[in-house]
Amino acid sequence: MRITAADTLVTSPGRNFVTLRITTDEGLTGLGDATLNGRELAVEAYLREHLAPLLPGRDAGAIEDTWQYLYRGAYWRRGPVTMAALAAVDTALWDIKAKAAGMPLYQLLGGASRRGALAYGHASGRDLPELLDSVRAHLADGYRAIRIQSGIPGLDSVYGVANSAAGGGERYDYEPARRAAGGAARPAEEVWDTRAYLRHMPSVFEAVRHEFGPELPLLHDGHHRMTPMQAARLGKDLEPYDLFWLEDATPGEDQSALRLIRSHTTTPLAIGEVFNSVHDYTTLLQERLIDYVRSAVTHTGGVTGMRRLLDLAGVHGVRSGMHGPTDISPVGMAAALHLDLAVHNFGIQEYMRHSPRTLEVFRTSYRFEQGLLHPGESPGLGVELDEEAAARFPYTPAYLPVNRLTDGTVHDW
Template sequence: MSKIVDYELFEVPPRWLFLRVETSDGLVGWGEPVIEGRSKTVRTAVEELMNNYLLGEDPHHIEDHWQRMYRGGFYRGGPILMSAIAGIDQALWDLKGKHFETPVYDLLGGRARDRVRVYQWIGGDRPAEVGEAAREKVDEGFTALKMNATSEMRSVDTPQSVTDAADRIASVRKAVGPEIDIGVDFHGRVAKPMAKRLASALEPYDPFFIEEPVLPEQNESLPDIAAHTSIPIATGERMFSRWDFKQIFNDGAVDIIQPDLSHAGGITEVKKIASMAEAYDVALAPHCPLGPIALAACVQVDACSHNALIQEQSLNIHYNKGGDVLDYLADPNVFTYEEGYVDLPTDPGLGIEMNVDYIREQAEREVDWHNPVWRHDDGSVAEW
């Protein structure tokens, strides 16, 4: 019987944490357990889980391991624990696929598509001059883009702030035409009154979706916002389990869910969330501004989920300073984007091979990424 005998954690630029799990029969599985800006905290949680629940165990009992990690502690859920579980779960599925010499999606019922559509980020935290950037990405072959809608915004802001946001979207729509999808991320920066006003102002430019129009703790506002717009509503990157998603499914206001494979319990949990969403006619678009292991895990779930709509990926995203998705792969061609799609991987497990020497080298660098803390003109803290 195969057993888990060792693990290693690597904190690498720009802001990622990689987990390497080794078994007694010589197989290695990789996961990406991280909360952006809290990697050291998640690292400790992974160590607690691995030492208390996984070392010496058969790696194949993935569902049981998931339940023990989740239910084995009296306190459960939340971003830290669920991200730690997520990375471990990814590594276990990677190991199982390698043991059976097949991609993870074959173990989850087989593929439901031949390729996965992806979108490309344009602009930064404070979006500006996005029209030209949009045209460049479309020329590279992308058929869908995403951008931030605003910088910081007061709970009730000026008419000019709404006009500025609409003008930015208008410039992108003018640059790329009606055949390109444009996702617009409110990033939880917008309070309910402004979310309704912004949605109305953006309607003429037909956004693909508006993302996180309010913070998850204000999800009860989503039906009211949905009643004010025909734009599809997306949310979910800061929701961490199927129980977190129950209410928005019941409310019927969300059209696209965006659970993160490195935050929401990994492959095991997001596959369940995807199935719940399908029952409510809600599409899946996993959140992934992260590294190659997280992206590989997303593609495995997208491959076998009928309601998978599109996949976020972080190549050249504004956060990636000092490292990018393809840098850590032995064969970066596994994520070749053509016509706005990525082909399904065919190698076993997660379908990627990590460049271990490069990972060890980069792990020697100091990594201390934290998101900025923004403030309003009066000095109060603003949502980033």
């Protein structure tokens, strides 16, 4: 079975997605997610100009050879644009292979290791009453693990906190990448105060634990904003509230920072949503400085790249916690769920529901029941693309915010 075409599609049903569709001479098609939030067109151009022309005529079943051909053969390795483009090709080829076998992808990855993947939702509030209402709404929606993000007194906007009350549960419209009227977008600038954040968050978790008890798994995302010593302090301060994990406490570039954090707190640590290769994790895994890997299939070389990372993590007793916000398309989410079901060292899966508009474009077979996600039994990934619906939502420029400290210094967002 040979590849006959590789086409890219950019659509924006509420937010921007980049999708690769590979077609074979037997009429089978496969989809891959290449979305890189705020840099979508860079990946689309890499795919269209550099990878797609290399694919026609290749054996669609030679997934490992194609992965190595595109990774090693390019000379310029790694990086978010390169690895997202490679991920799209790899995922689309796995989709085709599983469709040809008449199986859901997880069966080709070794079969199911569990009934479903525990998912966590995103509860947030500008103040404590709004946050507690959001947690209640998520529990009513069936979530059995909750990420806690709270507004900080004195700050107008904070990462992970929706601009209005959660109301009926999971918000469909939370998207930090901002759009401007007329298509002329620039990053919004937000103000940040780490000391205010460190003072406030322990009281937030104390209140949540008091309201919902000790059994509910609670997670928190620091979003790369702390120094190693600040992160060590927060991890220590949050120990009484038994977090499932503290995520992205410091910027990911300096892996030695995790040594200091680890030496000061027993709060479990997760990192990696901005990583794009197994090589980004080598020190962290070998020295057991983290408990969960946070990469996405979409940004880490696809199913092949992510499976390598998870296998290495498993050797060192580290579990998966794959990135799954709404800027991962349903194609990327489905690929993650097949891995979640198959790998032994699964930990938890991030899950933000896509909007009805997004699910009109990407028709999915995965399901969420009693706090667990399952990829479904459709052959392949279980996602189909409606091109007519996609055409109704053209690309709109959008950028993630920029952070500044109270004195105007640019800081990590």
